[in-house]
Amino acid sequence: MPAPKEFLDFVDSNADAFIQRLSEAVLIKSVSGDPTYRDEVIKMSNWINQQLQAVGVQTHLADLGRHTMDGQDLPLPPAVLGRIGNDPNKKTVLVYGHFDVQPALVSDGWNTDPFKLTILPNGQLVGRGSSDDKGPVLGWLNVLQYHHQTKTPLPVNLRCCFEGMEESGSEGLDDLVKKESQPGGWFDGVDCVCISDNYWLNTRTPVLTYGLRGLSYYKINVEGPARDLHSGVFGRMVHEPMTDLIRVMGTLVDVNGKILIPGVDEMVAGADVEERQLYEKLDYSIKDVEDSIGAATALSDDKVEVLMGRMRMPSLSLHGIEGAFYGAGAKTVIPAKACTPQSPESVLPLVKAHIESEFKKLGTKNKLHLEELHGGTPWVTDINHWNFKAAKIATKAIYNQEPDMTREGGSIPVTLTFAEALGVSVLLLPMGRGDDGAHSTNEKLDRSNYIQGTKLLGTYLYEVSVAQ
Amino acid sequence: MPAPKEFLDFVDSNADAFIQRLSEAVLIKSVSGDPTYRDEVIKMSNWINQQLQAVGVQTHLADLGRHTMDGQDLPLPPAVLGRIGNDPNKKTVLVYGHFDVQPALVSDGWNTDPFKLTILPNGQLVGRGSSDDKGPVLGWLNVLQYHHQTKTPLPVNLRCCFEGMEESGSEGLDDLVKKESQPGGWFDGVDCVCISDNYWLNTRTPVLTYGLRGLSYYKINVEGPARDLHSGVFGRMVHEPMTDLIRVMGTLVDVNGKILIPGVDEMVAGADVEERQLYEKLDYSIKDVEDSIGAATALSDDKVEVLMGRMRMPSLSLHGIEGAFYGAGAKTVIPAKACTPQSPESVLPLVKAHIESEFKKLGTKNKLHLEELHGGTPWVTDINHWNFKAAKIATKAIYNQEPDMTREGGSIPVTLTFAEALGVSVLLLPMGRGDDGAHSTNEKLDRSNYIQGTKLLGTYLYEVSVAQ
Ligand SMILES: [Zn+2]
Ligand SMILES: [Zn+2]
Ligand SMILES: [Zn+2]
Ligand SMILES: [Zn+2]
Missing domain, CATH: 3.40.630.10 (Zn peptidases)
Known part of the structure; x- marks a missing residue:
């Protein structure tokens, strides 16, 4: 009516x-x-x-x-x-x-x-x-x-x-x-x-x-020395928390936005021809992305790929890294977006297993703590x-x-x-x-x-x- | 007298x-x-x-x-x-x-x-x-x-x-x-x-x-979008500057303090038996490091290795990473200590070549700028x-x-x-x-x-x- x-x-x-x-x-x-x-x-x-x-x-x-x-x-x-x-x-x-x-x-x-x-x-x-x-x-x-x-x-x-x-x-x-x-x-x-x-x-x-998309925040904390160290004195004497943290962060996502934590991207089924058509139909172009970000840095030249990256795929961003110069510890809070059928509960064990295993591979004497701050489905x-x-x-x-x-x-x-x-x-x-x-x-x-x-x-x- | x-x-x-x-x-x-x-x-x-x-x-x-x-x-x-x-x-x-x-x-x-x-x-x-x-x-x-x-x-x-x-x-x-x-x-x-x-x-x-040791500061700036992006919207649509920066930072130093920039560690000749004896003689123990940092995270159990790491080897620390949540750019200032015969002038071309080559390998559409802020011999x-x-x-x-x-x-x-x-x-x-x-x-x-x-x-x- x-x-x-x-x-x-x-x-x-x-x-x-x-x-x-x-x-x-x-x-x-x-x-x-x-x-x-x-x-x-x-x-x-x-x-x-x-x-x-x-x-x-x-x-x-x-x-x-x-x-x-x-x-x-x-x-x-x-x-x-x-x-x-x-x-x-x-x-x-x-x-x-x-x-x-x-x-x-x-x-x-x-x-x-x-x-x-x-x-x-x-x-x-x-x-x-x-x-x-x-x-x-x-x-x-x-x-x-x-x-x-x-x-x-x-x-x-x-x-x-x-x-x-x-x-x-x-x-x-x-x-x-x-x-x-x-x-x-x-x-x-x-x-x-x-x-x-x-x-x-x-x-x-x-x-x-x-x-x-859903949203989870993962807090990674690498603990090392009990206090901040005098600049210059301890470089190359101790395992630096920030070095360890950056190493672990580098294993989470590639520059094309693909999540490298085994099992996370895989939880979301690929799009079939019919689903791709849904995105084809949308009034959108790579120029729209570029205009809205003010730079030619879209992940793909294919609008369907870019739109599916935003709408039906999980994403993970690196940011919020904190740690003093030769600091006692280093930490970050990583926001990750999830897509159906992912839930914070189903993703967390994958994130935890991956981060702990990558950290272990480093062979550092520092300690890592992972915490999920809050999640939205x-x-x-x-x-x-x-x-x-x-x-x-x-x-x-x-x-x-x-x-x-x-x-x-x-x-x-x-x-x-x-x-x-x-x-x-x-x-x-x-x-x-x-x-x-x-x-x-x-x-x-x-x-x-x-x-x-x-x-x-x-x-x-x-x-x-x-x-x- | x-x-x-x-x-x-x-x-x-x-x-x-x-x-x-x-x-x-x-x-x-x-x-x-x-x-x-x-x-x-x-x-x-x-x-x-x-x-x-x-x-x-x-x-x-x-x-x-x-x-x-x-x-x-x-x-x-x-x-x-x-x-x-x-x-x-x-x-x-x-x-x-x-x-x-x-x-x-x-x-x-x-x-x-x-x-x-x-x-x-x-x-x-x-x-x-x-x-x-x-x-x-x-x-x-x-x-x-x-x-x-x-x-x-x-x-x-x-x-x-x-x-x-x-x-x-x-x-x-x-x-x-x-x-x-x-x-x-x-x-x-x-x-x-x-x-x-x-x-x-x-x-x-x-x-x-x-x-x-000498000291150089290297500023790495990854430029992407012209402005900060709305949280959540652009995840997995664009190349994120912070992801690129973390990737590049991960290629600079390993968790044991070894500098991975080709040629940098190599500029400093290894210590012969006689030189090692200079460090053997010093009144120092791993317990001294551990006491002064308040943690058992020394890079080695060999006091000579730890002392040489501090006194006769270059070091590179990761810190000072800045970049907003889905920010327009990401940057860091990396302090590196150099040892004779290194000079800021002799190290810079190695750092530049390595960072630019690693960044190129990433295949991102963002841009990287490297700047040496100041150096001490x-x-x-x-x-x-x-x-x-x-x-x-x-x-x-x-x-x-x-x-x-x-x-x-x-x-x-x-x-x-x-x-x-x-x-x-x-x-x-x-x-x-x-x-x-x-x-x-x-x-x-x-x-x-x-x-x-x-x-x-x-x-x-x-x-x-x-x-x-
Ligand atoms: Zn003084
Ligand atoms: Zn002073
Ligand atoms: Zn609103
Ligand atoms: Zn709002």
Whole structure:
């Protein structure tokens, strides 16, 4: 069922007001990862809460308790739960978004004040959180405003879950989601979930996302001397921890991204001709990668290989190496992305066996400790579910384009939480483009993505209401 | 010629006053590497200047100009030059020391205030700079005080060069030494040099040092993407700079300290039986290494191998690796110690050829840049020179022990500057023990090393006066 023409017209004629509201949201420095901004994140919870109430949503500020960050005991910003409609003849859709943002300082290289939304002549709305994830959250508000203002009933029962700790590990959210998914909870009766918090592959073609990689962090610590040593004195007298660590790290991944830990790549079956065709179809080129990284360093000239590397293969990166000059020890934290059917539990023994065996081969007298810091399971869902069908029809209606069906290289752990707690289809329906620069300097959301994206979210609700 | 018994008695009966003077010196926070302490370093120049004048030395505060540190334009602390005696029938001895210190904070793990000299019951004088290098500098002052107070002429003409930037690269000193070594300069006519700024091998046996390793820093920079990439998105899509860098670093040195760059270890000829005997004779054991590092991670169980690794072989350490999570580039600065006959100039082409060839083998699309940051030439001198003979006799007189003849694993670049500018024998005559912890927390100088060391420096001057 298409959205009413009045809705689409309303969005167009209120575009400037919607952008104005996005400015207000960007102005609140809701950086969840920095304790000095915690008040601003809480202010943002309240702002979202008021905005939802103003468009007729029944809300609840869900207290998530306190936590420790940088040695400080801090209140967690409350999650904002919303409910509108309770018609047993309608489907119930849960939408998720987050209103916290990554840190941003002009000195990082922003061309403008990151917390002042700047409208560029080319239509880009530049500001921290414009695309990740205040824009999409406000997209839902815009949809609700039409229905409230014109007294048009929503085609579905809607539930909202907006949080303020996503950029800092969604602290406290898992428990809340599990609790509210119980009978009588805020999410009881939800038929499907829609999350708008990722991006198109490129700058041209809308996307529906049906998979995410999992994430594990492995901490390797090589212990040697009991204290840091005087520079120069001990070179070539003792086994240096850093030398050992670099040696072990060199056995983990090759320069082409292939994981050298026996069994890890092998857990993921190769793609057959049919699966390769899925990637062939995607609107993507090597030039897109090169443009987005600003260098000609893609791992392959074959777009299918590059896309499969991101979407259906595990990856392992080397980084975060710490160790003083002739230091007492050396350590690193290695982030590894996993793909279905891998789980943190199934990969860990392979990683452990490999690292310990490689370290043993070195014949050093230092000691190695391996620790898995935390893990997230990869996720893939059925693209033939009515939730996806509805989103596909809605996308065609708004963009006049077939959406690309993608899997993300990154992780959005809450996706799996919803899927598991509710047992329903979860759809990732991004609003922004691949070059938005979430987490980077000069983050932007294109005006057309914000406005057309608002139409898309609304239209999706209409299509869901009749989908089967 | 032995030192007069009155001198030795004077040192013993003035020991407490000498320690009191060391307290005063430690109290001045002359940290040269931190711009906020620059005034204290300059204060220290003036304090040394006054102390020298008080014991009859003609002095000169040598202006070294200004420099930039951490983006700040700062005055360099003046070097203090001293001159006493001009008798053409006496030898002229130049003594060098430095009065600046390494940074120190209680929070680094000091048991006491680092800038308040604490006398422990076991006789240790704990404080920053006690051993490196205020103690030895004050040793010379103590010697001079005896001669001034008792109106005893020195057995030699003495020249002093005390600087305040040693811990920060001896900025400005090279030019000063070269200038003052010219005819008419402060160091004109110098017959030998004595530097007291290193340590015994152990805690038992005094040492004369006749060699130092050189030092080169190689900066490797792997350039990839034009900007940092969104975490997770680009894993296994692009060549990651850090992966490439770790691979290259893994080809430089093995876990046993052997340098894998072809030709580098080979430049240093193997030790014959006779040379091995020099190391056999040294009072050192594997337990000494293990005690000083607090772990059983020595590279060998053979003390000769371990000592030769430190004293006559080059070494290369991996450290200082920087690169963001999916960063635009990755870099490291690699310190390498060289031994005679290696020079920075002769080693660089080998390093460059090896790194470039290993990087090429990787087949990555990223780019590598290698840069040599600065280099210091290794130094070895003749242990049969009268300068060393005098020091050996003096050591036996004071410690009743044959000194160990050592080469240092580290660098004291000013050694080479003096050797080249003056063309005379340079002797390193340490005051402190191997466990003093220079540059570390809880730096100390043993009371007996300070007091006997003062006697040693004085006695050395008497032995030099007659040596041939
Ligand atoms: Zn987000
Ligand atoms: Zn984000
Ligand atoms: Zn020193
Ligand atoms: Zn030092």
